[in-house]
Amino acid sequence: MKFFKKGDKNIEETKPAAKPHPELQVISGNEISGKRPQQQTPQQQTPQQQVPQQNITLPNIKYKIAVASGKGGVGKSTVATNLAISLAKNGAAVGLMDADAYGPSIPTMMGIQEKPVTSPERKLIPLVRHDIKLMSIGFMVPEQQAMIWRGPMLHSAIRQFLTDVEWGDLDYLIIDLPPGTGDVALTLTQAIPLTGTVIVTTPQDVALADVRRGVAMFERLGVPILGIIENMSYFLCPHCNEKTEIFSADGGKNTSERFGVAFLGQIPLDAEVCTAGDLGVPIVAGNPESPQSSAFGTVAVELEKVVIQSGEEDELTIL
Numbered sequence: 001m002k003f004f005k006k007g008d009k010n011i012e013e014t015k016p017a018a019k020p021h022p023e024l025q026v027i028s029g030n031e032i033s034g035k036r037p038q039q040q041t042p043q044q045q046t047p048q049q050q051v052p053q054q055n056i057t058l059p060n061i062k063y064k065i066a067v068a069s070g071k072g073g074v075g076k077s078t079v080a081t082n083l084a085i086s087l088a089k090n091g092a093a094v095g096l097m098d099a100d101a102y103g104p105s106i107p108t109m110m111g112i113q114e115k116p117v118t119s120p121e122r123k124l125i126p127l128v129r130h131d132i133k134l135m136s137i138g139f140m141v142p143e144q145q146a147m148i149w150r151g152p153m154l155h156s157a158i159r160q161f162l163t164d165v166e167w168g169d170l171d172y173l174i175i176d177l178p179p180g181t182g183d184v185a186l187t188l189t190q191a192i193p194l195t196g197t198v199i200v201t202t203p204q205d206v207a208l209a210d211v212r213r214g215v216a217m218f219e220r221l222g223v224p225i226l227g228i229i230e231n232m233s234y235f236l237c238p239h240c241n242e243k244t245e246i247f248s249a250d251g252g253k254n255t256s257e258r259f260g261v262a263f264l265g266q267i268p269l270d271a272e273v274c275t276a277g278d279l280g281v282p283i284v285a286g287n288p289e290s291p292q293s294s295a296f297g298t299v300a301v302e303l304e305k306v307v308i309q310s311g312e313e314d315e316l317t318i319l
């Protein structure tokens, strides 16, 4: 696979911001202003205005991959950050977009306190950590501030993160979605042609029922499911290396077989994975030799295989 060369991709640790992006400012104490739409009553809105269909192509980004789950708290953001760093370690140019406008986790997980600066062309310059270009609503808004979104504003903010951010040349843009089958997933799939989505789940039946809903939604939207990642699959004893399956065994694997989608791998339940995220240095960066990091590495390799294969299939279809 031909990756953009690391030297070419303008990835540098960024400096604290001089001023926040003018188009994304907090208004009324708790809302983010996109390009504010004119006030209209619901009767005045045409269906096209409610769901604009202008696709954004992002030709400089090879693969755009959403990380989704049917259920909250299964580890999407943890998987998205560690997966992004693993892909970068394999030589890819990677961006990570936090599309969870309600509860952005990427600033904490990547240990970022500063705000992004704006380029002379009025584009947001992503912050960089562990060789990953990052953008999150959480960079603009204080952590403790509740965010209340009007539908059109959310739509506008997500689109701005795609069009008004200087992502540069990337192999992968990993997009961390909020849980469930809501507005953000819909806006995103209508804004850009996604390469596909990966669905994160835990092995229990209650989580797997939500996976089925997630798969059904993305299928309806015509977004390929690149695979399922099973998180918190087992506990690996740090003393004797014994593997204990705390929840049901192989739930994610069995579900992926049932849906005929790839199974990308299992991530152990481990205190270090959790504390590393809380401390702002994901385990793959902080303890790359650990078995947990190697599990993320395996998932990254599997994902690369699937996207390359899906690209080859697309080329065959065009021929």
Ligand SMILES: Nc1ncnc2c1ncn2[C@@H]1O[C@H](COP(=O)(O)OP(=O)(O)OP(=O)(O)O)[C@@H](O)[C@H]1O
Pocket (backbone or CB within 6 Å): 069, 071, 072, 073, 074, 075, 076, 077, 078, 079, 100, 103, 105, 177, 178, 179, 231, 232, 267, 268, 269, 270, 271, 273, 274, 275, 277, 278
């Ligand atoms: N493999 C793991 N081992 C231990 N803790 C984990 C693991 N994966 C995630 N966690 C922890 O579980 C919590 C939830 O993880 P995370 O925020 O990544 O989930 P999420 O699916 O993104 O949540 P949300 O739906 O709220 O966005 C975090 O405290 C995280 O550190």
Ligand SMILES: [Mg+2]
Pocket (backbone or CB within 6 Å): 076, 077, 078, 100, 105, 176, 177, 178
């Ligand atoms: Mg999350």
